[in-house]
Amino acid sequence: MEISDALAFIREQHEAVMLTYRRDGSAQLSPVACNVDANDRVVVSTRETALKAKNLRRDPRVSLCVLTSGFYGQWIQLDGTAEVVSLPDAMEPLVEYYRSTSGEHPDWDDYRAAMVRDQRVIVRITPERAGPDRAG
Numbered sequence: 001m002e003i004s005d006a007l008a009f010i011r012e013q014h015e016a017v018m019l020t021y022r023r024d025g026s027a028q029l030s031p032v033a034c035n036v037d038a039n040d041r042v043v044v045s046t047r048e049t050a051l052k053a054k055n056l057r058r059d060p061r062v063s064l065c066v067l068t069s070g071f072y073g074q075w076i077q078l079d080g081t082a083e084v085v086s087l088p089d090a091m092e093p094l095v096e097y098y099r100s101t102s103g104e105h106p107d108w109d110d111y112r113a114a115m116v117r118d119q120r121v122i123v124r125i126t127p128e129r130a131g132p133d134r135a136g
Helices: 003-012 051-058 091-102 108-117
Strands: 015-021 027-036 042-047 061-067 075-085 120-133
Touching: 003 027, 003 061, 003 075, 003 120, 015 051, 027 051, 027 061, 027 091, 042 051, 042 091, 051 075, 051 120, 061 120, 091 108, 091 120, 108 120
Parallel strands: none
Antiparallel strands: 015 027, 015 061, 027 042, 042 120, 061 075, 075 120
């Protein structure tokens, strides 16, 4: 599978399971919502205190299994390297993430305040490999 095909799939399907690595090297899995930014990086919003953010700061290797909302059907795997961007630098990327995934927010000031209150970060994943997918 080509990375460009995987990114096209992610632009339409936002449900995924993210794999990061614990300190002992074992897998840690998290359900996430994801999308693709203007630079063809996969983006995920999470909290500064989340295990996945801590894991990625220590070991930036990451994999996503992106599924359709119906669970059964098409799916893809995407592997890459992640960077975790904290506030205040994460604010505008968080706004763009929301817009691209959910549309316009009814109160952007409230959204920005919630991002600060919740200690949100943006995870940017640079794709390095795509596949397998449902076809193998």
